[in-house]
Every structure is written in C-alpha cells, then in structure tokens.
Amino acid sequence: MSSVPERRKRSATTSPSPISSTRILLQCPDGVFPYLTPALLQICFPPDRVADVLLLGLAVRDTCLQPTTYHDGNKRKPRGYNFSSTTKVDRWMLPYQRVTVPTFDYLQDAQAAESTSSSSRNDQAAVTMTNQHAMMWTANGRHALTPAVYFHAAVGLASHSVVPLFDVGSTSGSHGPLSANGMRKRTHTALQRTTQWRNDFVSRCCTVPEHGTSADVWAPLNMVREDAAGRVPLPVEGTSHSQALWKDQLSDILNSGHNGLSGIVAIGWESLEEDRLGSLTNLRAELPSNMTLALLSTQTLGQILEVCSIGHNIAIGTNLPTKWACQAKALCVQLPSPKNAKRVKTVETAECNAVLDADGCVRLRPTDNNRDVTTHPWFRDRRPILPDCQCLTCRSHSRAYIYHLVCAKELLAEILLFIHNLHLLLDTVRLLSNAANDDERQLLYKNLLYQIQNTNTHNI
Numbered sequence: 175m176s177s178v179p180e181r182r183k184r185s186a187t188t189s190p191s192p193i194s195s196t197r198i199l200l201q202c203p204d205g206v207f208p209y210l211t212p213a214l215l216q217i218c219f220p221p222d223r224v225a226d227v228l229l230l231g232l233a234v235r236d237t238c239l240q241p242t243t244y245h246d247g248n249k250r251k252p253r254g255y256n257f258s259s260t261t262k263v264d265r266w267m268l269p270y271q272r273v274t275v276p277t278f279d280y281l282q283d284a285q286a287a288e289s290t291s292s293s294s295r296n297d298q299a300a301v302t303m304t305n306q307h308a309m310m311w312t313a314n315g316r317h318a319l320t321p322a323v324y325f326h327a328a329v330g331l332a333s334h335s336v337v338p339l340f341d342v343g344s345t346s347g348s349h350g351p352l353s354a355n356g357m358r359k360r361t362h363t364a365l366q367r368t369t370q371w372r373n374d375f376v377s378r379c380c381t382v383p384e385h386g387t388s389a390d391v392w393a394p395l396n397m398v399r400e401d402a403a404g405r406v407p408l409p410v411e412g413t414s415h416s417q418a419l420w421k422d423q424l425s426d427i428l429n430s431g432h433n434g435l436s437g438i439v440a441i442g443w444e445s446l447e448e449d450r451l452g453s454l455t456n457l458r459a460e461l462p463s464n465m466t467l468a469l470l471s472t473q474t475l476g477q478i479l480e481v482c483s484i485g486h487n488i489a490i491g492t493n494l495p496t497k498w499a500c501q502a503k504a505l506c507v508q509l510p511s512p513k514n515a516k517r518v519k520t521v522e523t524a525e526c527n528a529v530l531d532a533d534g535c536v537r538l539r540p541t542d543n544n545r546d547v548t549t550h551p552w553f554r555d556r557r558p559i560l561p562d563c564q565c566l567t568c569r570s571h572s573r574a575y576i577y578h579l580v581c582a583k584e585l586l587a588e589i590l591l592f593i594h595n596l597h598l599l600l601d602t603v604r605l606l607s608n609a610a611n612d613d614e615r616q617l618l619y620k621n622l623l624y625q626i627q628n629t630n631t632h633n634i
C-alpha cells in the first residue's frame with residue numbers, strides 16, 4: 175500500500191511528462207523491455223531523457239499469466255495457468271511511465287483462435303465473449319479474463335495508467351461472416367459490454383481504497399459502427415447514426431464523473447480502412463486538451479507519422495522497433511530540420527546506399543534469391559547507419575559490422591538495430607511533436623512521408 179505514494183512521487187520527479195507531447199507507447203512483451211539488459215537500457219534510454227516521448231505498455235495477457243500448482247501429499251504438482259496479480263514488473267522499468275492494457279492484439283487473438291478452431295474444434299465458437307469474461311488466446315492456451323481478475327492483475331502491475339477490459343467487437347467466428355443483422359447486434363453488444371466493463375473497473379477503483387488513486391484510467395472507445403459491409407470509421411459525414419454512436423460513448427465517458435479519467439483509447443482504429451486520419455482528428459478535437467488520446471497498435475511507419483501529424487497529446491502504441499530489429503532491418507529516414515523541410519523533393523538521403531522499404535528501412539538479411547553476402551551495399555561500408563544519429567549503435571559501430579553480425583546470425587545484430595530503430599523513431603516523433611505550429615508540423619510530415627513513399631529515388 176505504501177508503495178503507491180512512493181511511486182507517484184518518483185514519477186513526478188523523474189518524468190515531468192509534458193501533457194502536450196505525442197508519445198510512443200512501446201509494447202513490452204512479458205513485462206520486460208525488449209532486447210536490452212538493465213545496464214544497456216539505462217545507457218541508451220535514460221528515463222529523464224525519454225520521459226517526453228516514451229511510454230511502456232504492459233499487457234495483462236502477456237505479463238500476468240502464471241503457472242499454478244496444487245498439493246499432492248508433500249509434493250506440489252502443476253495444475254495449469256492463471257492470471258495473477260502477484261506478477262512483479264522489472265524494477266528497471268519503474269522509473270518509466272507505464273500503461274497497462276488487457277492485450278495489444280485482440281484481432282490477432284481472434285484470428286489465431288479462429289484458425290485453431292476451424293482445424294480442431296469446428297463446433298465451437300472461436301472467441302467467446304460474454305458479459306462475464308473475455309477469452310484470451312495466450313502462449314499457454316485459452317484463458318478467461320473476468321473483469322474482477324483483470325482489475326486485480328492490472329492494478330498489481332502498478333502502472334501510471336490502466337485501460338479497462340473492453341470488447342473490440344470482433345466479428346470473426348467459426349460460422350463464417352455475420353449477416354448485416356448479426357453485425358448490427360454484435361456492434362451493439364460490444365459497445366454495451368465495453369461500457370459495462372469500464373463502469374465495473376471504475377467502481378472497483380472507488381471501492382478498493384488502496385488502488386483507488388493508484389492509476390489513471392484510460393477509457394476505451396469503440397471506433398466501429400454497424401454496417402453490413404463491415405467496419406467503417408466513426409464519425410462519417412452525413413450519417414447521423416454513426417455520429418450518435420461515437421458521441422454517445424464519449425459523452426457517457428466524460429460525464430461519468432470519475433476524477434481519475436485521463437485518457438481515451440480508440441479501439442479498433444488500426445483496422446479501419448477508410449478515413450482513419452479524419453476519424454482520429456475529429457475525436458482529438460472533441461477531447462479536452464489535457465486528456466490523452468491513445469492507440470494501442472499501429473502497423474506501419476506511415477500510420478505513426480499520420481497520427482503524429484494530428485498534433486498534441488497522443489500515445490501511439492507500436493512494436494515496430496522490435497519487429498524491425500527481429501527482421502534485421504535498419505530504420506533510415508532522414509530527419510529534416512524545420513528550415514529545410516520545404517525542400518521535399520531535393521532532401522538529402524544521407525547516402526543510405528541501399529533501397530528503403532515502405533517503412534523507411536534498409537533490409538540487411540540475405541534473401542533466398544541472393545545468398546552472396548558481398549553484394550550488399552553495406553558489406554564494406556565503414557560509416558554508421560546514419561551519420562547524424564546519436565544512438566549508441568551509430569556512435570560505436572559501422573554498417574559493415576552490423577551487416578556482418580546479421581549474416582553471422584548474431585543476436586547482437588538485433589540488439590544494436592533495436593537501439594538505433596527505437597532511438598530514431600523517438601527522435602522522429604519528438605521532431606513532429608515539437609513543431610512550432612501546425613503548418614510546420616505538416617511540412618515535416620510531408621517531408622517524411624515523401625521519403626517512405628518514394629523509396630526508389632533513394633536507391634543511390
């Protein structure tokens with residue numbers, strides 16, 4: 175109990191946390207910082223240097239599933255797995271701003287469960303959502319997460335902010351696509367369930383005094399509306415019903431009177447196919463400026479830039495720096511200064527010396543088509559990945575060395591690439607976030623977008 179005020183005090187001193195900034199919400203699988211040892215973490219990303227731009231995301235699904243045992247005579251035998259509130263977060267993560275969520279990938283869960291279901295359990299629904307629980311597909315099988323279990327597991331992680339359990343409104347199942355009526359019903363059920371679970375969470379915050387003030391609540395808001403054709407963005411011009419769905423949810427949340435409410439999470443935003451940016455801009459405009467707008471998941475660098483271009487106080491969930499490192503890719507976008515941002519077409523490409531992919535990355539892993547490692551442009555390149563980058567990797571190692579590590583399948587290659595990729599991504603977000611005004615931000619955004627949309631021109 176006494177640890178809560180201490181944690182709050184520490185966070186207040188180490189993380190001034192400017193509320194106007196746009197931040198990366200880095201997904202930390204299993205409650206640990208990806209790739210880095212505590213010592214490297216402190217050297218590469220000191221908490222006070224990244225407080226303005228980095229949040230760490232902990233998912234209950236990944237972090238809190240613990241093995242359970244039972245007594246058989248004098249022996250303890252394994253019984254299975256359960257969500258537990260006794261999980262401790264790595265102490266090296268404590269000085270960073272942290273956010274707890276149920277899971278980062280509801281949709282992937284649904285798809286994984288669907289494929290398993292169709293192969294082995296055709297007669298059962300793939301993902302079961304009832305008012306009592308949400309089924310989570312985990313590395314140790316499917317497990318039910320009830321609002322009560324989720325609450326205790328989530329507050330046990332002692333994060334600064336918590337996202338209550340929500341229903342994303344997934345329409346996948348083992349019985350094929352839903353009809354228009356089925357879709358409408360499913361959407362309404364998802365909205366009701368999300369509201370019910372959010373209220374449940376807030377009332378538990380109020381009735382469990384030791385946790386009541388420990389974390390801010392980021393309320394989930396479903397970014398879908400009923401439609402026979404599937405998911406469409408909210409709100410859509412001229413469709414008053416969808417406006418009503420979206421605004422109803424928001425006014426319900428804002429009028430709930432919970433004084434720990436400090437953010438809104440746009441659920442399902444990443445799966446929208448139309449007018450994602452417009453939907454988000456409208457939502458941001460409706461929120462009080464001191465309230466964070468959060469997205470749990472983004473799939474591409476283009477999406478991150480898109481969200482950054484909107485403006486202030488947005489948390490962007492992603493695992494891209496980790497994914498790029500795992501795929502042996504080095505982020506190589508050039509950060510323009512506000513002064514030269516206008517020179518979009520003539521911007522220097524810093525002699526990347528290799529083709530950039532759609533995420534602004536250079537691929538380092540030899541392909542099946544070309545196993546001759548000497549043909550890669552970085553094979554004898556003694557320059558750092560980016561000459562202007564101040565990360566540990568670029569200060570100490572050459573492109574040729576990193577490429578050699580990739581070819582030798584050394585884990586160090588991924589670690590060095592992760593450090594560089596996260597560092598450069600944070601610098602990119604900081605650049606857009608600190609733009610003097612909206613015009614300057616748009617210029618910087620277009621400059622960066624041009625780089626990843628015209629990748630062929632960078633083939634020097």
Ligand SMILES: [Zn+2]
Pocket residue numbers: 559560563564565566567568569593594595597598
């Ligand atoms: Zn670097």
